[in-house]
Amino acid sequence: MTARPAERRGRLDRETVLASAESIVDRDGFDALSMTLLAAELDTRVSSLYNHVTNLEDLRSEIQVRAMSLLGRQVQRAAMGHAGADGLRVLSHELRAFARAFPQRYAALTRAPIDRDGFFAAAGDVIEAMGVMVRSTGLPERQTIPTGMAIFSALHGFVALEASGYFDGVPELEDVFEQVVRGAVTAAVLEVTTPRG
Incomplete structure (x- = not known):
């Protein structure tokens, strides 16, 4: 019935x-x-x-928070057993996998957060996973957040272009992504050994 x-x-x-x-x-x-x-x-x-x-803003805020929470759970699982440059590469691939699986939710979570407190609380797993990997390269604590943000910014540029269809038809796309990852990770690791002027 x-x-x-x-x-x-x-x-x-x-x-x-x-x-x-x-x-x-x-x-x-x-x-x-x-x-x-x-x-x-x-x-x-x-x-x-x-x-x-409560209203549409509350609804959209929850979409952002839940997307970030889901990403956090996925990167935490992916990070298990990895460290340093290897761990940063793993997280890079997991970020791309999330954006491919949920392109619209990824786009939502990379907008300005509606509920900043709730959003950044939900981002705790992502921030922790990235922080662990950055610190395990040997970088001092003061450089952890800026380095994590720089790596994410580089990856987001690629991921957002891929999601928009900009790279459609590019035969060497996997090589392009690997080069972006390699560049971002190498830059982070070089911070450990290159003295600042």
């Missing part, structure tokens, strides 16, 4: 609402997400959504 819309609405909870919102983002993009579209997706009224999220 098919459930009536009212019965389906009665089973809504915050997790269901957020998961459906993520599906919309994956399919249509972050900017396409709206309360009206989400309500239609869930076969409910817009007013019913406000039992689970």
